[in-house]
Amino acid sequence: MKHVKDVDEYIALSPKEVQDKLKELREIIKYAAPGAQEHISYGMPYYYYKGRLVYFGLYKKHIGLYIPTPIIEEYKRELKNYETSKATIRLRLDKRLPVMLIKKLVKAQVNKNNAIDKKK
Numbered sequence: 001m002k003h004v005k006d007v008d009e010y011i012a013l014s015p016k017e018v019q020d021k022l023k024e025l026r027e028i029i030k031y032a033a034p035g036a037q038e039h040i041s042y043g044m045p046y047y048y049y050k051g052r053l054v055y056f057g058l059y060k061k062h063i064g065l066y067i068p069t070p071i072i073e074e075y076k077r078e079l080k081n082y083e084t085s086k087a088t089i090r091l092r093l094d095k096r097l098p099v100m101l102i103k104k105l106v107k108a109q110v111n112k113n114n115a116i117d118k119k120k
Contacts, residue, residue, distance in 0.1 A: 042055070050116070051068075053067075054105075063093065067089070
C-alpha cells in the first residue's frame with residue numbers, strides 16, 4: 001500500500017471486501033479508548049493514549065493487531081484460538097472480529113498507560 005495520510009485513506013485504499021471489517025475494528029478501538037488519538041505510523045493505523053496503545057495492519061489473509069507487551073501474555077488463555085506472538089494477534093479475514101476480546105485488550109492497555117502516566 002502506498003504512503004497514506006490518515007486512517008480514512010488507509011481504509012479507502014484497502015480492498016473493498018475488507019473495508020467494512022477495518023471500519024469495524026476502528027470503531028471497536030475508538031469505543032474502548034475514546035480519548036485515543038488516531039495517527040498513521042509505520043504505514044498503518046496507530047492509536048495513542050498516554051503512550052502507545054494499539055496498531056493494526058491489513059495483510060493477505062489476516063489483520064495484524066499490535067498491542068504493546070505484556071498484554072498478549074496476560075490474556076494468553078483467552079487468545080488460545082488465535083495465532084499470536086509477543087505483541088501481535090492475527091485476526092483472520094475469514095472469521096468475525098472478536099469484538100468483546102478486542103475491547104478487553106484495548107481497555108487493558110489503556111489501564112496500563114493510565115498507571116504509567118500516574119507514576120510520572
